[in-house]
Each structure stands twice: as C-alpha cells, then as structure tokens.
Amino acid sequence: MRIGVLTGGGDCPGLNAVIRAVVRRGVKEYGYEFVGFRDGWKGPLEGLTTPLGIDEVRGILPRGGTILGSSRTNPFKIEGGVERIKESLASAGVDALIAIGGEDTLGVATKLSDLGVHVVGVPKTIDNDLNATDFTFGFDTAVNIATEAIDRLHTTAESHHRVLVVEVMGRHAGWIALHAGIAGGANVVLIPEQPFDIDKVCAHVEERFKSKYAPIVVVSEGAVPIAGGDMTLASGELDAFGHVRLGGIGDRLASEIEQRTGKESRAVVLGHVQRGGTPTAFDRWLATRFGLEAIAAVHEGDFGTMMALRGTAIERVPLIDGTGELKLVSAKEYAEAEVFFG
Secondary structure: OEEEEEEOOOOOOOHHHHHHHHHHHHHHHHOOEEEEEOOOOHHHHHOOEEEOOHHHHOOOOOOOOOOOOOOOOOHHHOOOHHHHHHHHHHHOOOOEEEEEEOHHHHHHHHHHHHOOOOEEEEEEOOOOOEOOOOOOEOHHHHHHHHHHHHHHHHHHHHHHOOEEEEEEOOOOOOHHHHHHHHHHOOOEEEOOOOOEOHHHHHHHHHHHHHOOOOOEEEEEOOOOEOOOOOOOEEEEEEOOOOOEEEOOHHHHHHHHHHHHHOOOEEEEEOHHHHHOOOOOHHHHHHHHHHHHHHHHHHHOOOOOEEEEEEOOEEEEEEHHHHHOOEOOOOHHHHHHHHOOOO
C-alpha cells in the first residue's frame, strides 16, 4: 500500500512530528510506502512529489514548519481541480491520503472524501478553533510564545509608564489571547467573540495606572469594537479560501487609547513569531499521537475521519465534525479573564 501525505494552510509547530509518526509506524508496523506531496493541495494538483521514508523523517521531531512545504491552494476554486487530484493520486500509485491541516485544508479533505477519495485528516491550527477536539497541536507553542512576550513587556511598560497593546493571532476565535492573557497577567483581553467597548478599555487602563503599574492589553487580530464593528484589514485582498488579510487592530487600539487617556501607548504585533520555531513538548506529544492514530485509521480503512483529543485519549471523528463549525470562546470562559481586568 502506498500512502500520500500533505500539509496545508499556515505552517504550525508540530507538523513534522505528525509526518514522522505516520512514516515511522507505517513503515515499521505495516510495511507501507509513502510519498510526500509538496505545498499543500498544490502538490496533488500539479504532481509535485518528494520521497518520504524513514531517512527523510530522521531528526525532524523538534523542527518547526513542515518539510513538505505548504500553501493555501483550494482545488475547488480551480477548474478541473478535483479531477486533476484524482488523476495525480492514481498516477503516483497512492491508495490513501493523509491531509494535515486546519479548517480550510480539512474542509477540502471532507469534500474529497465525499467524492470517493480515501482521505484521513489530522487537525492542526495554532488558533485551536477546530471543533470535536479539545486541543490542536501548535496552540500550546503559540500560547507559550505570546506569554513570554507579555512577561517581557510588563517590565518595559512599567519602566516607561506606557500602555502596551499586544496583538496576537486569532481571526474568529480568541483562544490564544485568552490563554496567553490570563497566563501573562494582562489587564485587558479582547477577542473576536466579544465586541469591545473602547470606553471600558480606557477605564481599565486608567484604573491600572492608579495602582502604579502599567497596563498590558492583549487583543486578537479579529477583535472588533462595538461601535464601527468591522475587522481591521491589512489589505482588501482575499486568499483562495475567501479570507481577508487581517492586521492593524493593535495599532488602531493603541492610537485610540493614547488619544482618549493621554497615556503614551505602543502596539506590539507578534505575528508569525507565534507559529514559527520549535514546538513545545506538549505539541510534539499531541502531534505524534495524532500521527500514530492517523496511519492506524488508514490501515483499518477508516477513511473520512479526523483525529481528535478527548481528555487524554485520541479518538476518530467524522471529518465534518471538525470543520462544520468553529470552536469559539464562550461567555463563561471569557468571564474568567474579566475578573483580572483593570
């Protein structure tokens, strides 16, 4: 049996750990052969392949990014895309495909599965917004990076009596902001699920200064104000999945806070730093277990499924369960962070 593997969407710490686990178990226990498809769905669309065996996965466990490359290619937006993928898989002698990705990549996998392609999905996203799984790998690394940044920013904010606004990733879900904000002792956390009142934000900033400490405001890139509640865009261009490029809410918020309070304010945008570099131990552990279960699902012919963490167990769920609806921060979970505002 020959198995294809691809990684799609934004890069994420732990992708290489999945690839390694899939290949190691697939070769050693099942005697399978593997082929890597380069650059996400672009690989099977254009027949871009690379050898993938035991030698190719040695030493990649601690490496960030993906040795297979990635892209945001959407075959359903390309004329004849699905037919080209089926032909490419047949030409490469691929019997089944393991797709590692987030909402968009696994959304394509779901549609292909419905069309008869033998696909198994592995969920990844630093945003932790895929349904049906308690956590996705990459999230823990992103939160740790953001928390360390907040820890460092506390001291410089206090030294200069400034407001520091930390913009983190999170288009529709504020999990990174919530976890890093609580862990880093932020004074305000703003997320997409809860439109914010700029007057209340400024009140929290003033309250913090009264304690002789400087405030840290953590904001998701997709957060919006109650008044004029549109996402702040870096550009109006759409990617292949119809997403606009976000960016700028940190600068916008810092400027507004300074104008309203008279306190010097600066924005720090963590950006791609959050999803680059070495994965944490938790993300290596989770990604490895996802990979081991994914190749077991292929071996058992359990296609159209996605790996999920439920408590401490790795379970299989239908692909549509993970991609049909985003997992968002609830009002109750956000209320836990609000206790520390101001």
